[in-house]
Amino acid sequence: MFRRKPKLNKKQNRKIEDLRFQGNLNDDIKIIKELFGDSSDLVVRFIDNEKESSVAVLYLDSLIERESIEEYVISELNENYKQDQNLRELHFATIKKEATSSIKDSLTYLLQGYSLVLRENQTSGIALDTAGGERRQVSESEVETVVRGPRESFNESLQTNIGLVRRRLHTHKLKVHEMKIGELSQTPVAILGIDGVVKPEMYEEVKSRLEKIEIDGILDSLYLEEIIEDPNGYTPFPTIFNSERPDRIAAGLLEGRIAILLEGSPGTLLVPATIGLFLTSNEDYYQRYDFASFLKMLRGFAFFLSVVLPGFYVALLTYHQEMIPTPLLIALTGQREGVPFAIAIEVLFMEITFEILREAGLRLPKTIGAAVSIVGGLVLGQAAVEAGLVGQATVIAVSLTAICSFTTPSYNLAISARLLRFALITLSAVLGAFGLIFGLIFMYIHLTTLRSFGVPYLTPIVPFHKDNWGDLLIRTPWWAMRERPNEVAGENKDRMSDSRDNNHLNRRQKK
Amino acid sequence: MEGIRISSIQALMLAVASITVTGHLLFIPVIINHAGRDSWISLLFAIIPAVLIGFVIALLAQRYPEQSLIEYSQTILGKWIGKIVAIIFLFYFFHEASLSLRGFSEFYNSAITPRTPLMIYLVAMLILATYAIRNRLEILARTNQTFLILMIPIGILASFLTHKDKDYQNLLPILEDGFSPVVMGAFNITSLYSSFIVMAMVFPFVSNKKKLKRFSILTMLILIVMFLGPVSGVVTVFGEERAMGLYFPTFQTLRDIEIGALQRLDILGVLLWSLGSFSKIALFFYAIVLGLAQLFHLDDYKILTIPTAALLAIFSLITSDDLIGIYRFLMHIYPYFATLIALVIPLLLLLISQFKQLKRG
Numbered sequence: 052m053f054r055r056k057p058k059l060n061k062k063q064n065r066k067i068e069d070l071r072f073q074g075n076l077n078d079d080i081k082i083i084k085e086l087f088g089d090s091s092d093l094v095v096r097f098i099d100n101e102k103e104s105s106v107a108v109l110y111l112d113s114l115i116e117r118e119s120i121e122e123y124v125i126s127e128l129n130e131n132y133k134q135d136q137n138l139r140e141l142h143f144a145t146i147k148k149e150a151t152s153s154i155k156d157s158l159t160y161l162l163q164g165y166s167l168v169l170r171e172n173q174t175s176g177i178a179l180d181t182a183g184g185e186r187r188q189v190s191e192s193e194v195e196t197v198v199r200g201p202r203e204s205f206n207e208s209l210q211t212n213i214g215l216v217r218r219r220l221h222t223h224k225l226k227v228h229e230m231k232i233g234e235l236s237q238t239p240v241a242i243l244g245i246d247g248v249v250k251p252e253m254y255e256e257v258k259s260r261l262e263k264i265e266i267d268g269i270l271d272s273l274y275l276e277e278i279i280e281d282p283n284g285y286t287p288f289p290t291i292f293n294s295e296r297p298d299r300i301a302a303g304l305l306e307g308r309i310a311i312l313l314e315g316s317p318g319t320l321l322v323p324a325t326i327g328l329f330l331t332s333n334e335d336y337y338q339r340y341d342f343a344s345f346l347k348m349l350r351g352f353a354f355f356l357s358v359v360l361p362g363f364y365v366a367l368l369t370y371h372q373e374m375i376p377t378p379l380l381i382a383l384t385g386q387r388e389g390v391p392f393a394i395a396i397e398v399l400f401m402e403i404t405f406e407i408l409r410e411a412g413l414r415l416p417k418t419i420g421a422a423v424s425i426v427g428g429l430v431l432g433q434a435a436v437e438a439g440l441v442g443q444a445t446v447i448a449v450s451l452t453a454i455c456s457f458t459t460p461s462y463n464l465a466i467s468a469r470l471l472r473f474a475l476i477t478l479s480a481v482l483g484a485f486g487l488i489f490g491l492i493f494m495y496i497h498l499t500t501l502r503s504f505g506v507p508y509l510t511p512i513v514p515f516h517k518d519n520w521g522d523l524l525i526r527t528p529w530w531a532m533r534e535r536p537n538e539v540a541g542e543n544k545d546r547m548s549d550s551r552d553n554n555h556l557n558r559r560q561k562k
Numbered sequence: 563m564e565g566i567r568i569s570s571i572q573a574l575m576l577a578v579a580s581i582t583v584t585g586h587l588l589f590i591p592v593i594i595n596h597a598g599r600d601s602w603i604s605l606l607f608a609i610i611p612a613v614l615i616g617f618v619i620a621l622l623a624q625r626y627p628e629q630s631l632i633e634y635s636q637t638i639l640g641k642w643i644g645k646i647v648a649i650i651f652l653f654y655f656f657h658e659a660s661l662s663l664r665g666f667s668e669f670y671n672s673a674i675t676p677r678t679p680l681m682i683y684l685v686a687m688l689i690l691a692t693y694a695i696r697n698r699l700e701i702l703a704r705t706n707q708t709f710l711i712l713m714i715p716i717g718i719l720a721s722f723l724t725h726k727d728k729d730y731q732n733l734l735p736i737l738e739d740g741f742s743p744v745v746m747g748a749f750n751i752t753s754l755y756s757s758f759i760v761m762a763m764v765f766p767f768v769s770n771k772k773k774l775k776r777f778s779i780l781t782m783l784i785l786i787v788m789f790l791g792p793v794s795g796v797v798t799v800f801g802e803e804r805a806m807g808l809y810f811p812t813f814q815t816l817r818d819i820e821i822g823a824l825q826r827l828d829i830l831g832v833l834l835w836s837l838g839s840f841s842k843i844a845l846f847f848y849a850i851v852l853g854l855a856q857l858f859h860l861d862d863y864k865i866l867t868i869p870t871a872a873l874l875a876i877f878s879l880i881t882s883d884d885l886i887g888i889y890r891f892l893m894h895i896y897p898y899f900a901t902l903i904a905l906v907i908p909l910l911l912l913l914i915s916q917f918k919q920l921k922r923g
Binding site for chain 2: 370373484489493496497499500507512
């Protein structure tokens with residue numbers, strides 16, 4: 052009685068795949084109109100009046116560029132077709148022109164902003180590229196900013212984005228493989244790789260993983276990222292890199308990585324990703340190498356601190372007071388005299404407050420954001436100490452951690468540090484230094500097990516590749532960066548010619 | 563069973579990390595108790611048996627390149643006797659793992675957090691080891707590789723920083739009590755180094771087996787060097803009598819380091835021994851489960867990890883009442899027990915296989 056009867060949807064039973072144009076203009080239009088339902092943006096433009104016309108243009112008003120329809124399609128029809136109704140060939144001056152006989156294909160074209168020209172007594176329509184619509188301009192990246200170096204960043208249009216990459220790599224070897232993902236969204240996705248530099252099997256692997264996706268819609272690259280990443284089990288670490296800067300993507304392509312771009316999102320994926328990629332800012336390659344190396348080391352250290360510092364603070368003050376120099380210990384205890392909570396509670400309280408503040412700052416309009424920081428900084432920081440809720444040292448530890456976490460160049464990795472911090476605070480509160488070390492060992496084993504498209508996540512640390520250390524904690528000068536990363540790149544590992552012919556290297560070695 | 567390969571350097575690092583760190587923690591007091599201020603001479607004496615151990619294990623591994631200790635003891639001795647010998651080896655691994663597990667927990671418990679129950683440390687260590695092993699040998703080797711590279715600078719730094727407390731007069735007079743305590747100490751060191759036999763479970767996965775002999779002997783020499791510093795350091799810093807009375811003399815020397823305002827670097831010791839104990843326990847744990855799986859022809863050892871971990875925890879709790887019991891065992895029984903299983907039996911295996919080969923050829 053309660054069993055649900057399977058619904059029979061008659062409309063869906065009529066298979067769209069089998070429908071074809073019959074040559075009767077009005078009937079064909081009727082079928083398309085029916086399929087779109089009452090969509091008001093489907094426009095049917097007859098050249099003469101509706102009854103007599105033997106040609107019609109169909110388009111979706113929201114997706115086309117009006118000028119090109121007017122100029123290239125309708126005027127062409129008005130001028131040439133009206134004079135000679137029996138004209139066999141119509142010459143449209145649009146960039147792309149496709150013939151289509153199945154209704155399903157025509158729908159796809161219409162939905163991409165093409166306009167469809169149908170004629171009486173003809174069983175195929177002509178799809179013309181008139182796509183348009185409003186797009187954000189290519190502008191400076193707000194997330195990944197640089198002092199020196201290119202400023203362009205991707206926008207939401209796939210073709211523009213591919214163009215931005217192509218404009219940096221003028222080679223026919225840059226392969227672009229396009230496909231559509233999403234049962235309903237039909238999002239165009241492009242896989243980019245440089246032939247002869249990428250591992251061919253990895254390129255195929257990326258392709259096959261993308262082809263296997265079954266989902267109704269893709270709205271951002273994160274959808275793809277979570278679906279195609281290696282089955283590592285649960286991990287808080289990102290195993291696919293993303294960036295919205297074309298120069299970063301081009302650099303990745305030159306190293307033999309593969310980029311995945313998609314329509315509708317500036318976030319572009321780069322695989323395989325290793326830990327070094329996440330700790331590198333694009334500016335490291337645009338500043339002088341000595342300073343860039345310093346910054347890299349500083350950033351690595353800051354990242355480590357941003358994970359470990361609160362836990363270390365808790366362990367030190369809860370279990371290992373003897374390790375703190377005595378004068379400092381006396382000062383610290385003096386500050387905390389009136390504080391009723393355990394250190395761990397204090398730190399957790401401050402950390403969670405900070406996370407809430409940060410989230411509030413993100414979600415609010417920019418103008419109100421400043422108010423949040425005042426409330427957070429002054430009221431909570433200062434007043435909490437004065438009210439005896441937390442010690443001053445705790446505030447220092449937590450804010451130092453926060454500042455350290457801002458230095459992590461990749462937002463993806465910074466947020467995993469945010470999560471891990473809480474785990475380490477808890478472990479340190481329970482087991483002291485051993486808890487902290489336990490957490491770190493566990494994390495390290497976990498990192499060793501991670502793989503990104505088959506490439507070990509921690510390379511070149513383990514498996515050890517000494518040639519690639521020049522791009523991990525330091526950056527060697529450009530004339531010495533002669534090889535592409537092991538494990539990542541394919542057969543061709545040389546970025547420069549052999550060292551004997553390398554003029555810049557030789558010039559330096561002779562001295 | 564596993565399609566994985568590790569490099570010979572990774573294997574070397576596994577052996578060095580696992581033998582050194584628990585050795586420093588548990589065996590140095592034992593050696594000092596035997597040989598006193600002449601412990602460093604015992605170490606020099608131990609070079610010969612140490613090299614012999616490395617040589618025997620490597621030779622066996624080269625003779626049966628695709629087989630582990632458990633498998634080739636069955637090939638050499640026949641099915642039934644081989645199985646019995648394999649079980650003896652497995653018991654040895656099991657005992658060794660539980661001993662270092664207990665040793666680490668006791669160290670932590672008595673030196674740093676006296677009121678935390680032992681069980682906490684046992685379980686924490688076993689969680690780490692189980693996690694690493696379930697991800698197979700490759701992961702263990704890679705993790706250990708990084709840890710060892712992290713540990714060596716700390717060790718070297720420690721020996722430099724303790725230098726100002728060292729008084730080399732404490733090493734004199736040399737050989738006051740004659741040779742017998744020194745030989746006893748050397749015997750103890752030999753028993754410690756015998757745990758190199760665990761590498762016989764790892765060698766089948768080493769990619770390049772041609773250099774195994776050289777690498778094994780190199781490992782043993784590195785081990786000797788790594789023990790020279792702490793053994794002499796402890797005596798020179800504390801003097802013979804005080805050093806003999808300490809439970810964890812190496813940790814005590816670390817504790818006395820002062821760098822400016824930083825006075826007690828306990829946390830360095832904690833880091834050092836946590837990392838090292840992890841390596842040792844994980845390696846022996848791996849040997850047990852892999853050996854069990856090979857003995858009973860299981861396809862995968864993963865299913866064995868958690869029950870074995872539980873058994874290890876229980877066994878290391880009941881193995882002794884307290885730390886003194888462990889030390890007494892290590893001093894008076896362990897040398898005979900370990901040397902018999904890990905040096906004499908492999909030597910016999912080698913001889914029998916040689917004899918068989920001669921008979922056949």
